[in-house]
Amino acid sequence: MKRSLFLASVIILFAAAQCRQDSTLEATQFYGTWMHSFEEDTDLYKVYRLADYDFPPARGRDGFTIAENGDFVLLEIAPADGLESRQGKWTRDKNTLTATLDETDRTYTIKVVGVDEGVMRIERE
Known part of the structure; x- marks a missing residue:
């Protein structure tokens, strides 16, 4: 019984994610600084939360900032566990x-599956 309930829940969540993927989200939903909540990742997507979320301790978290004016900041874990932007x-x-990052012309593609209540889910590469 518990297993079938769990499977039904997974199917419903997957279907909801697919529905959201088909609809266009509002640009304002993307704005903010998003940090990787790797503890919540699944096989289908990576999870990011707004930076003010109370994350559990970790040796480092990567993330990014999406600004309304078109600026993007990639936040990578630095060698001393800090962040490099x-x-x-x-x-x-x-x-x-x-x-597209300025100094290297590296390009990142982020396919957003859904954004709600301070949580962004992006499709795995």
Whole structure:
């Protein structure tokens, strides 16, 4: 009984994620500094939370900032467990963000599955 309830819940969550993927999210939902909540990752997507979330202790978290003016900041874990930031710009096509970093011309594609209540789910690469 518990197993079938669990499977039904997983199917419902997957279907909800697919429905959200088909609809275009509002741009304002993307704005903010998002940190990787790797403890919540699944096989389907990575989970990011707004930076003010009370995360459990970790040796480091990567993330990014999406600003309304088109600025993008990639936050990577530094060698001493701090954060290194790399500046860039982002553009959007429906629920897909493309960020290009200034100094390296590296490009990141972020396919957003859903954003709600301070949680962003992005499709795994």
